[in-house]
Amino acid sequence: MPESDEDPAAEDADPGQYHLRLYVAGQTTKSLLAMANLRRVCEEHLAGRYDIEVIDLLKDPKLAAGDQILAIPTLVRRLPPPLKRIIGDLSDTEKVLVGLDIRPKAS
Amino acid sequence: MTAETTITESLAKVPTGIAGFDAVTLGGLPAGRPTLLCGGAGCGKTLFAATFLVNGATRYDEPGVFMSFEERAKDLATNVASLGYDLQDLVGRRKLAIDFVRVERSEIEESGEYDLEGLFVRLGHAVDVVGAKRVVLDTIETLFAGLSDAAVLRAEIRRLFAWIRERGLTAVITGERGEGQLTRQGLEEYVSDCVVLLDNRVEDQITTRRLRVVKYRGSAHGTNEYPFLIDHRGISVLPVTSAALDYDVSNDIVSTGIGGLDAMLGPGGFFRGSSILVSGVAGTGKTTVCSYMVDAACRRGERAMSFVFEESGAQICRNMTSVGLDLQRHVDGGLLRFEAARPTLFGLEMHLARMHRDIEEFQPNLVVIDPVSALHGPRTELQGTLLRMVDMLKSRGITALFTSLRNEAARDQTADLGLSSLMDSWVKLLDVEASGERTRTLYMIKSRGMSHSNQMREFRITAGGIEVVEAYVGPGGVLTGTARVIQEAHERAVALRRRQDGERRRRELVRQRGAIERQIAELRASLDAAEDEESLLFAEDDTREAELERERLVVSARRGAAE
Numbered sequence: 001m002p003e004s005d006e007d008p009a010a011e012d013a014d015p016g017q018y019h020l021r022l023y024v025a026g027q028t029t030k031s032l033l034a035m036a037n038l039r040r041v042c043e044e045h046l047a048g049r050y051d052i053e054v055i056d057l058l059k060d061p062k063l064a065a066g067d068q069i070l071a072i073p074t075l076v077r078r079l080p081p082p083l084k085r086i087i088g089d090l091s092d093t094e095k096v097l098v099g100l101d102i103r104p105k106a107s
Numbered sequence: 108m109t110a111e112t113t114i115t116e117s118l119a120k121v122p123t124g125i126a127g128f129d130a131v132t133l134g135g136l137p138a139g140r141p142t143l144l145c146g147g148a149g150c151g152k153t154l155f156a157a158t159f160l161v162n163g164a165t166r167y168d169e170p171g172v173f174m175s176f177e178e179r180a181k182d183l184a185t186n187v188a189s190l191g192y193d194l195q196d197l198v199g200r201r202k203l204a205i206d207f208v209r210v211e212r213s214e215i216e217e218s219g220e221y222d223l224e225g226l227f228v229r230l231g232h233a234v235d236v237v238g239a240k241r242v243v244l245d246t247i248e249t250l251f252a253g254l255s256d257a258a259v260l261r262a263e264i265r266r267l268f269a270w271i272r273e274r275g276l277t278a279v280i281t282g283e284r285g286e287g288q289l290t291r292q293g294l295e296e297y298v299s300d301c302v303v304l305l306d307n308r309v310e311d312q313i314t315t316r317r318l319r320v321v322k323y324r325g326s327a328h329g330t331n332e333y334p335f336l337i338d339h340r341g342i343s344v345l346p347v348t349s350a351a352l353d354y355d356v357s358n359d360i361v362s363t364g365i366g367g368l369d370a371m372l373g374p375g376g377f378f379r380g381s382s383i384l385v386s387g388v389a390g391t392g393k394t395t396v397c398s399y400m401v402d403a404a405c406r407r408g409e410r411a412m413s414f415v416f417e418e419s420g421a422q423i424c425r426n427m428t429s430v431g432l433d434l435q436r437h438v439d440g441g442l443l444r445f446e447a448a449r450p451t452l453f454g455l456e457m458h459l460a461r462m463h464r465d466i467e468e469f470q471p472n473l474v475v476i477d478p479v480s481a482l483h484g485p486r487t488e489l490q491g492t493l494l495r496m497v498d499m500l501k502s503r504g505i506t507a508l509f510t511s512l513r514n515e516a517a518r519d520q521t522a523d524l525g526l527s528s529l530m531d532s533w534v535k536l537l538d539v540e541a542s543g544e545r546t547r548t549l550y551m552i553k554s555r556g557m558s559h560s561n562q563m564r565e566f567r568i569t570a571g572g573i574e575v576v577e578a579y580v581g582p583g584g585v586l587t588g589t590a591r592v593i594q595e596a597h598e599r600a601v602a603l604r605r606r607q608d609g610e611r612r613r614r615e616l617v618r619q620r621g622a623i624e625r626q627i628a629e630l631r632a633s634l635d636a637a638e639d640e641e642s643l644l645f646a647e648d649d650t651r652e653a654e655l656e657r658e659r660l661v662v663s664a665r666r667g668a669a670e
Contacts, residue, residue: 025224034219057225061232064225068209071254072224087254088219099216 018042018050018100019079023064025057025072030089034073037090045102075099118325121169121241121277124162125155126464127344131329132320136301139275141268143298145282145289146305151316151337152281153178155305156243157187158342159279161194163241164202169277171241172233173205176249180205190341204233210253217255223263227270234276242271242278248292261292268297289321300324306332310485315454318344334456336464345460356380361473361506364403365396367566367575368534371551373558377532379472380504381555382497384526386511387536392547392568393510394418396536397475398427398434399573400508404473405437412471413445414462416481420445431572444469455484455492463499474500478510479526497529531555537563539587546588548578565591 022038024031035054042050057064057072067076070087077084077100086099120134129135136142136159146152160171173194175183183205184194197203206229234242247267250260271278280298282290289295295302302321307314317332335344359379362369369375377383385393401411415423423445424435437443446465453461466474476496482489500507511526527533533552538545550563565587566575579586579594586594 023225025228030220030222037219057228061228061235064229064232065206069225069229070208070210070223070250071221071226072228073221074225083214084216085214086216086218088217088221091219093218095216095218099218 016049017079018046018077019053020050020100021053021055021067021076021078023055023057023067023069023072023074023076028072031073033089033091034075037093037096038075041090041093041096041100045097077101120326121163122167123159124166125158125342125344126467127333127335127460128318128342131318131333131344132301132323133327136277136279137323137326138277139272140300141271141278141280141298142301142303143282143290143295144279144303144305145284145295147284147307150284150305150307151335151342152305153183153245154187154190154337155342156245156279156281157183157192157194158190160203160241160243161187161192161197164197169240170202170237171204171243172230172237172239173203173243173245174208174230174233175205175245176208176210177246179207183207189339190337191339201237204237204239206230206233210249212253212255215253220259221256222259223250223267226263227267230267231274234274240275240277242276243281244278245281246283247280248282248290248294251292264294265297305335310454313451313454313457315456317456334454334460336457336460338461340464343460343464345456345463355504357504361407362403363396364399364406365566365573365575367564367573368396368549370575371560371562371564372554377506377554378556379506380501381531382501382507382509382529383532383534384509384511384530385534385536388512388538391536391538392566392573393512393536394423394477395427395430395568395573396534396549397477397508397510398423398430398432401443401473401475402432402434402437404506405434405440405442409442409472410469411437411443411473411475412466412469413443413475413477414465415445415447415475415477416450417478419447429570430568431570444471450481450483455482455488458482459492459496459499462496466499466503466505471505473506473508475508476510477508478512480511493526494529527552539565541586541588542590544588544590546591548587549575 020038020042022034024034038052042052055063057069063069067074068085073087073089075086075090075096077086084099084101086096090096119138120132120136121138122129122135144152144155157173160173163169163171173183178186180194180198187194194203194205198205208226208229230242233239247264250264251257254260268278268280280294282292282294284304285291285293289302289304299322301323304319304321306317306319308317309315316335316337318335319332320328320330333344335342357379360374360376361379362376363372385396387393397413401413404411413420413423418426420438424438427434434443438445444465446461448458448461450458462474462476479493482492484492497507509526509530530553532554535550535552537548537550539548546565547568548563548565550561551559553559562580563578564575565578566573579591
């Protein structure tokens with residue numbers, strides 16, 4: 001669904017629903033920070049067309065190999081393809097947007 | 108801290124199962140600690156590490172985790188299949204877990220702080236799944252290429268090694284050789300317990316793999332560079348000679364299988380476990396002499412192993428049938444094994460390592476190296492290699508038979524590889540060329556600890572075997588072959604003539620003596636006759652004197668009456 005406040009070119013390139021997965025290991029500072037940062041970025045740029053799945057590897061360690069998780073926290077863009085990975089606490093919003101391939105709103 | 112770390116403190120070791128390596132390190136890798144395995148590309152780091160895991164899983168009941176940063180599980184399985192390892196099977200039996208960690212810089216965007224907890228989780232999970240005691244990280248330095256924050260990586264790697272120690276895992280961490288240091292990222296700073304360096308050097312176009320234990324905290328270890336071998340039978344390291352000359356000696360005598368040669372040796376053969384050098388130029392019959400000794404050993408039910416560098420085993424078997432030897436039946440019977448290889452195939456060390464492994468495997472009583480002079484290499488290395496070869500054989504009580512082509516300067520110390528002093532016995536085969544004929548002779552230059560003939564003997568290689576005959580040694584010099592036969596015939600003729608002459612002279616003397624005796628008899632007869640005559644004359648004279656006296660008395664009487 002195109003957002004009304006985005007320009008038409010971006011709407012064309014917009015692939016639709018974002019399916020994001022955030023891997024963390026326990027409730028560490030970095031994990032909590034990453035979660036907060038991710039929610040903020042998504043609300044700002046992808047409001048209404050994203051879903052976030054948080055996976056705690058301490059509870060589910062076998063999932064780590066599947067998505068080639070190495071660093072914690074890692075954000076994986078499952079959809080739209082291609083698969084993208086961003087590591088770190090997502091404090092650098094610019095890089096998160098580049099990593100997720102989201103164009104910032106024209107301001 | 109678990110019970111395992113307590114054992115670690117008393118320096119328990121974990122065998123790698125790699126032949127020779129456990130000997131060099133006096134037991135294996137430090138248990139419950141990480142070991143750094145470094146070396147350049149193509150040194151065999153991954154294979155070494157895989158062997159460590161596979162042996163752990165199959166022989167020591169210690170499952171393992173292979174965490175690969177370079178190869179996919181499938182590629183890894185294919186690569187180590189060349190060593191005869193079936194990783195898929197081990198994975199299926201939950202003896203091994205393989206985790207491929209893909210680090211691709213282009214796929215990763217960094218935003219903010221992170222750590223490598225994910226790696227810990229994966230490793231920890233894999234360890235828990237198979238109950239691993241052994242871990243391989245191959246090659247963790249790849250992380251530096253994929254992630255940009257080196258400071259975080261270093262801290263995390265340090266934490267990882269600490270975690271490995273804490274879990275009591277025996278780990279092998281591989282690292283690429285770097286400039287001026289053991290690894291590119293200086294991993295040796297973090298892994299301080301045991302560092303093993305692999306090396307692959309090319310000299311004279313021949314590659315030799317070498318291994319060195321750079322450090323081993325809290326343990327003695329061999330400090331030399333040891334050659335090692337990777338082939339379809341896995342990895343084997345050759346523990347270079349224990350310098351001690353303390354091997355057991357045997358008083359057993361082994362026959363050479365050549366009657367004439369045995370007869371030249373005081374006890375009727377060589378000592379078991381001695382080193383015998385058979386030297387001679389091409390075509391003097393070195394291989395044939397050796398084959399006889401091999402045959403003799405196999406006939407006694409002993410095992411013999413022949414390392415041949417110039418012919419194939421099958422060729423030797425075929426050739427020896429021409430001198431009445433059937434070696435093939437010993438091969439078929441499992442008592443004889445040929446290991447043929449071109450000398451240039453490996454470097455010296457590799458040859459030695461290969462022999463070492465084959466000998467361990469076959470456990471022969473007699474080893475033939477034919478010819479030892481085919482081995483090429485730098486002088487010092489060659490001597491060292493031969494020394495170790497001799498030591499290795501002696502320490503096992505194996506009778507060793509070396510052949511050498513270098514004959515011309517045999518006594519010249521600079522040209523004989525220093526072999527002469529290493530050998531207990533030295534049989535020299537010599538070609539004697541005279542009167543358009545070449546004959547084979549042999550003599551013993553030395554044979555330690557026994558009396559031996561100093562004579563040169565001629566030997567003939569016939570369809571019936573080797574026949575040793577005494578050479579002609581006389582005023583005409585040493586003669587062999589046809590010349591010997593002619594000389595012997597000539598001597599026989601001379602002797603006959605001498606005998607006939609003697610008899611003739613004796614007969615003459617007898618005749619002369621008879622003549623003289625006859626003369627003596629005649630003279631004696633004349634003497635007797637003269638004596639008879641003489642006594643007759645004396646008797647007549649006496650009678651006449653008496654008659655005259657009587658007549659004078661008568662006359663005087665008559666005269667007196669008349670007066």
